[in-house]
Amino acid sequence: MSQYPIILIPGGIERAKSALPPVPIFTEPLPQQPGTKPQKVNNTLIAVETAVAIPTIPVVSQLTSIPGWLLLLAAAGAIAGHAWHQITTYPQRKQKHDGEVADYPRKLERYKQEEQEHQEKVKAASSPERVTEFRYKLLLEVLSQTVPHDGNSGVAKEGWAEAQFCNYLNRHFSGKIHKKLTLKIPGFDYPYSPDFAYIDQGLNLRIDIEIDEPYVYHTGKPTHYVESSRDSKRNNFFINKGWVVIRFSEEQIVRCPDSCCKTVAQVIAQVTENNSILNQFASFSELQPIKQWTEAEAVQMAAKRVRNNYPCQSQNKGLYENSLIETQQQISLALKPNSRAQNRGSARARHRALNLSISPPTNNTTLSSLVSCPYCGVKLKTTKLELHKTDKCPKRPLL
Structure with a gap:
């Protein structure tokens, strides 16, 4: 109720009063740990390539009509070339890996430092003083x-x-x-x-x-x-x-x-x-x-x-x-005839003009068929509204 x-x-x-300042987003990626130490020749990879090539050669030879010995020679050359590439690139791969191993502690320390700074920014943005300041500025914008x-x-x-x-x-x-x-x-x-x-x-x-x-x-x-x-x-x-x-x-x-x-x-x-x-x-x-x-x-x-x-x-x-006594006196004065010539009918007319009836409104007319007086709010029939506004309304503007 x-x-x-x-x-x-x-x-x-209401939204301004409950709003919270935007929190900065942490975008720094976590550093990746260095991989395993590179090998001069990856024997495991060579073995896998050989195991795949041997059963594949007959199938390809049958489909393409290329002699099997020729396909075997091509596969052996490719595997040998891959192995040679690993041997020749080993110094560069080893140097790169060594550099990653040496840089990882520094990158990790930098990441932790930036993460700490971000947490401090989040804490500052969520402080009571910052929240109050943010809400007040937002309130001023709303108002x-x-x-x-x-x-x-x-x-x-x-x-x-x-x-x-x-x-x-x-x-x-x-x-x-x-x-x-x-x-x-x-x-x-x-x-x-x-x-x-x-x-x-x-x-x-x-x-x-x-x-x-x-x-x-x-x-x-x-x-x-x-x-x-x-x-x-x-x-x-x-x-x-x-x-x-x-x-x-x-x-x-x-x-x-x-x-x-x-x-x-x-x-x-x-x-x-x-x-x-x-x-x-x-x-x-x-x-x-x-x-x-x-x-x-x-x-x-x-x-x-x-x-x-x-x-x-x-x-x-x-x-x-x-105030109540004064109001009642005004009502009595308005209803009292000013001379003996004024009869009961004129007194009732003044009573109606002042709308002083204290009886609850009757329900003979449905509310949906009535309109409200713009001054006092009383509901009336449409045909009686103008007469009420000009002559009877107790709150009508004085001209």
Whole structure:
């Protein structure tokens, strides 16, 4: 079962982190030992040649009609010539052999020396320092290919929890946290926009930091559940661009924002193999994992309004409770008639315009026949999408 935080690292970065420097190949051949001492005349070879010639001569004579005595004379001459050649070349052969015997110890010593030098090169190439240096250079090469964002005018609105978490991110990663960035999706009119983007310009390291809620607050629609194809497509989009993806549950950032930031730092240290960034997080506890919910569990969580009851750190509790009170007051104010002339029907109309229903979505329409709002993600009939985007969407861009 998947757990939060969900950490996804591109394959190129993973391969760079586990790569090893190339090891030099030893190509020097082992010296051959000198052969046996040459003989002035190789009597064994002469005997073999004679033994082969005697039975062969009659057969050849019968096939060629050449007299046998003539063939015997030719064979004897050839054997005698071979023997004479051995006698005349013996001094040169003996001199060559003596030289090989004298050179063999020197060649063997040179071979052993080169073998030792090769082993030292292999050892140096495999040293921790060399491996770290090699991986870092390879990592820089991989990160240089990361595709940057192409816009900074994202329209997605952030909730209170995201706004508060942004303060923690900026405190711990000053100057490297960005919001409202966008990356165009080929073939689509609307881009992806990370909740938060960590960007190290020097390394070109880019991290998409996402906050996952179990349901849409105003509609109760399940979201970010296990095996959500929408989240999988989004994750793959960023990973294929070279971005690291970190997904926290909303409960984690509400309860333990510092520990979530520590997790981000741990991922950075893991990617860069530089643990110095972790020094400032030594006093913070490790982030406890939370099981990712299924779609059915998200429906139950929406019915219980669990997003209203996250246990917070003591320093965040007051702010969180005030935020919930403020949200509820805004809902009540939006639903309250401004004058006696406003009737119950107009109040319901304002209620629908704000999409404040907390009931889980009905299943009268199949998901395959619906389309998603590009701003808030709510699924609607195609005929109602434009009206929703212009009048009802709680996250529609302000014109």
